[in-house]
Amino acid sequence: MVNIRDLDPCASPLDYYGAELRRFREAAGLNQKQLGSAVFCTGSLIGQIETAHKVPTREFSERVDVALETEGAFSRLVGLVLRSQLPNWFQPYADMEARATFLSTYQCQLVYGLLQTREYAAALLGVDHPDKV
Incomplete structure (x- = not known):
């Protein structure tokens, strides 16, 4: 039996999406399993998104738009859903990062982590805990 939970569409963007x-x-006359097959996922995932237990992805939303012929409604809505998953205090930083053309970092005393060689990282870690390197 399918678990149907009534959602308050006004509660959050995720509830509205579901x-x-x-x-x-x-309206298309499909059950969850049928829609899942049409968008290459399980009916269970459709149910979890409909009940606001899972957050949809952009790719999922694009496939739903095609399958349900919604003219991009879910592709537009998913941006709002994804933004709402961030804490309010972090939203300005996420907006800046979305508009950024490049990201840079400055490390004045160490080589940036992604650029470290195995030997360099081992030497750094060995300073405090030589037995755990």
Whole structure:
């Protein structure tokens, strides 16, 4: 038996996305398994997204738009859903990063972690805990 949870579409963007997904799916006359097959996922995932237990991805939203012929409604809505998953204090930084054309870093005393060689990292870690390197 399918677990159907009533959502308050006004509660959050994720709840709104789930309610709209269910509304469009039912209007198309599809069950969760059928829509899952059409978008290359399981019916269970469709149910989890419809009940706001899972966050949809952009790729998932694009496939749903094609399968349900929604003219891009879910592709537009997923941006709002993904933004709402961040804490309010972090949102300005996420907006800046989205507009950035490049990211840079400055390390004045160490080589940046992604650029470290195995030997360099071992030497750094060996300073405090030589027995654990």
